[in-house]
Amino acid sequence: MSSESLLSVRSLRVDFSTYGRLSHVLSDVSLEVPARRHVALVGESGCGKSVTMKAIMGLLAEPPARIVDGEIRFDGRDLLRLKAREREALRGTAMSMVFQDPMSSLNPVFTIGDQMETILKYADRRLGRARDRKGRRDRVREVLAQVRMPDPDRIAKSYPIMLSGGMRQRVLIAMALLSEPRLLIADEPGTALDVTTQAQILKLLHDLVAERHLALLMITHNLGVVRESADFVYVMYAGAVVERGPAAEIFARARHPYTRALIDCVPKLSGDTTFKGIDGSLPDYAAPPPGCRFAPRCPIAIAVCNRAPGESRVGPDHGAACWRAEETRA
Amino acid sequence: MTEPLLEVAALKKTFPLRGGLFGTVRGQVTAVEDVSFAVARGEAFGLAGESGSGKSTIARMVVGLTAPSGGAIRFEGRDLAPSGSSQERRAIQMVFQNPGSSLNPRRSIGQSIAVPLEARGLTRAEVERRVARLLDLVQLPASFRVRYPHELSGGQKQRVAIARALAAEPKLLVLDEPTSALDVSVQAKIIELLIDLGRSLGLAYIFISHDLSLMRNFVARVGVLYLGRLIEAGAVRRLFEASAHPYTRSLLASVPVISEAEAAVRPREPILEGEIPSPANLPRGCAFHTRCPHAFAPCAEQFPEARQLDVDHFARCHLLTRADKPARGAHEQFEQGSAR
Numbered sequence: 001m002s003s004e005s006l007l008s009v010r011s012l013r014v015d016f017s018t019y020g021r022l023s024h025v026l027s028d029v030s031l032e033v034p035a036r037r038h039v040a041l042v043g044e045s046g047c048g049k050s051v052t053m054k055a056i057m058g059l060l061a062e063p064p065a066r067i068v069d070g071e072i073r074f075d076g077r078d079l080l081r082l083k084a085r086e087r088e089a090l091r092g093t094a095m096s097m098v099f100q101d102p103m104s105s106l107n108p109v110f111t112i113g114d115q116m117e118t119i120l121k122y123a124d125r126r127l128g129r130a131r132d133r134k135g136r137r138d139r140v141r142e143v144l145a146q147v148r149m150p151d152p153d154r155i156a157k158s159y160p161i162m163l164s165g166g167m168r169q170r171v172l173i174a175m176a177l178l179s180e181p182r183l184l185i186a187d188e189p190g191t192a193l194d195v196t197t198q199a200q201i202l203k204l205l206h207d208l209v210a211e212r213h214l215a216l217l218m219i220t221h222n223l224g225v226v227r228e229s230a231d232f233v234y235v236m237y238a239g240a241v242v243e244r245g246p247a248a249e250i251f252a253r254a255r256h257p258y259t260r261a262l263i264d265c266v267p268k269l270s271g272d273t274t275f276k277g278i279d280g281s282l283p284d285y286a287a288p289p290p291g292c293r294f295a296p297r298c299p300i301a302i303a304v305c306n307r308a309p310g311e312s313r314v315g316p317d318h319g320a321a322c323w324r325a326e327e328t329r330a
Numbered sequence: 331m332t333e334p335l336l337e338v339a340a341l342k343k344t345f346p347l348r349g350g351l352f353g354t355v356r357g358q359v360t361a362v363e364d365v366s367f368a369v370a371r372g373e374a375f376g377l378a379g380e381s382g383s384g385k386s387t388i389a390r391m392v393v394g395l396t397a398p399s400g401g402a403i404r405f406e407g408r409d410l411a412p413s414g415s416s417q418e419r420r421a422i423q424m425v426f427q428n429p430g431s432s433l434n435p436r437r438s439i440g441q442s443i444a445v446p447l448e449a450r451g452l453t454r455a456e457v458e459r460r461v462a463r464l465l466d467l468v469q470l471p472a473s474f475r476v477r478y479p480h481e482l483s484g485g486q487k488q489r490v491a492i493a494r495a496l497a498a499e500p501k502l503l504v505l506d507e508p509t510s511a512l513d514v515s516v517q518a519k520i521i522e523l524l525i526d527l528g529r530s531l532g533l534a535y536i537f538i539s540h541d542l543s544l545m546r547n548f549v550a551r552v553g554v555l556y557l558g559r560l561i562e563a564g565a566v567r568r569l570f571e572a573s574a575h576p577y578t579r580s581l582l583a584s585v586p587v588i589s590e591a592e593a594a595v596r597p598r599e600p601i602l603e604g605e606i607p608s609p610a611n612l613p614r615g616c617a618f619h620t621r622c623p624h625a626f627a628p629c630a631e632q633f634p635e636a637r638q639l640d641v642d643h644f645a646r647c648h649l650l651t652r653a654d655k656p657a658r659g660a661h662e663q664f665e666q667g668s669a670r
Contacts (some may be wrong), residue, residue, distance in 0.1 A: 166605055251588060262515065266514060267543035267585075
């Protein structure tokens with residue numbers, strides 16, 4: 001699927017230098033998001049998901065970050081070689097982002113309509129599109145309706161405080177849709193919300209992928225939320241992709257012990273009620289373990305894990321970076 | 331059950347609704363209405379519901395942060411007056427949702443945990459000894475005593491918050507969504523810790539969450555709240571295997587799961603449309619009828635009576651008394667309804 005991917009990240013490496021310490025935060029991240037597909041990037045806080053996302057969007061502050069190696073291609077163009085102005089023109093237009101925290105991403109003193117019209121105005125200016133005030137108003141109403149807002153007119157006139165968490169999350173999705181992006185990156189959509197509202201938001205994103213022909217890259221720590229909608233899953237640990245595969249494969253035949261541990265973290269509705277978390281914590285990025293970065297927390301680590309594992313192909317389009325990936329599942 | 335540790339009877343809370351230039355009272359909002367439940371010693375009791383269901387208001391009343399407008403809260407048989415002595419209050423402690431904002435960033439972890447100990451006038455040596463023991467209880471290294479909140483991960487901060495609550499040697503811990511801000515991998519470890527502590531210290535819990543799937547691993551009984559009222563309550567197993575209220579079933583149906591087999595266990599209810607209505611504008615009759623996929627005529631008219639379905643399991647839903655259908659069959663009836 002690599003040849004026709006809309007977004008393709010290859011061997012991305014990112015270092016951070018803070019207080020004189022150099023941290024190798026992304027050691028090797030490769031991922032593909034084909035057009036009209038829903039791809040999930042899963043991992044714990046601190047695993048580098050957000051850094052990956054920011055690198056894709058061109059939002060990394062450099063310094064302290066530095067992209068050491070790798071490439072990010074969007075629609076055939078190498079983003080890391082684009083001029084700042086060309087990059088700027090893509091951001092928020094062809095590729096767009098839905099932020100995690102609806103409260104801190106909205107300005108409390110402007111109405112939803114005002115904020116969205118301003119965003120649209122600047123997007124239009126960047127792209128050299130002509131649109132008058134009325135055109136912008138109409139477009140804002142249109143996208144609010146696309147995210148299934150019951151009364152777009154009323155919402156546009158509301159201030160953020162007047163809306164519930166679920167509504168605000170919808171507003172953020174609507175904002176991301178303003179310029180008809182081809183790629184939407186969603187950072188933990190709905191995780192701050194009730195399970196009922198989260199289910200609505202996930203369904204909305206899923207429907208948008210289908211109806212609006214979007215590609216969606218969803219970032220989350222909960223494997224449970226990706227099962228029903230994602231086509232393809234990347235599991236990230238300590239700055240590297242440790243397993244990748246079609247969603248059905250990952251859930252049926254996870255081969256990396258970290259993926260299996262993440263699956264076990266999702267509370268079950270039936271069967272035994274023992275609850276398994278993952279012991280230990282992420283390694284220090286300034287001095288990571290020499291081989292497999294998961295080895296210190298891994299229940300099945302062996303001597304060879306002191307050397308970095310390459311990816312083992314364990315199925316069609318399914319790979320796991322684990323020395324023991326090819327052994328039958330215990 | 332012998333005398334319960336905590337007994338909540340017909341609890342009610344209304345807030346004045348203010349408006350206009352001078353903030354005159356224009357009416358009132360009923361946040362909690364007629365809520366009764368009991369928690370035994372060492373038992374974990376769950377309160378489930380969406381934001382706005384009144385679950386946090388109940389928690390605040392139980393720990394004494396808010397005065398009830400009606401009803402009673404009895405702890406070890408005695409009425410907990412809103413102005414109860416600190417001695418009484420100490421036995422009930424609370425752990426908040428966001429560990430980041432509930433710890434003072436300018437105090438070291440040791441200092442934060444020491445506050446409730448110092449307030450009791452313990453000697454410095456005794457405080458030090460207890461801080462070390464509390465850190466050990468929540469499985470944090472003793473070296474964390476001199477660290478500051480910003481150096482800790484979310485899960486570690488929540489452990490500190492638990493240690494601080496335990497410093498008062500409570501008998502009941504009220505947990506307000508203690509894991510909702512955490513990763514699933516950390517969430518599981520915190521729940522595991524709480525289960526261990528409950529066992530070793532004989533602690534009782536009130537666990538508040540919008541996620542019913544967490545309840546199953548942790549609590550013995552659950553009460554489900556919708557717009558301030560308990561609409562179903564019972565043993566956690568009953569609620570998972572034979573939930574009777576369409577709202578409970580919808581909550582279960584929206585839980586994210588990791589396998590087909592798990593998905594098949596979830597009640598077959600459509601994803602709830604819309605959002606919980608404002609308590610300032612309570613729907614008539616059963617408050618859930620505006621979102622209920624099974625609502626019929628009486629639902630908009632009258633609030634349903636509680637119907638006992640089993641020992642320690644009741645639900646308030648008109649479907650349970652509809653025509654002459656036996657209450658036990660009610661959930662199968664829903665299933666056929668949604669399959670159609």
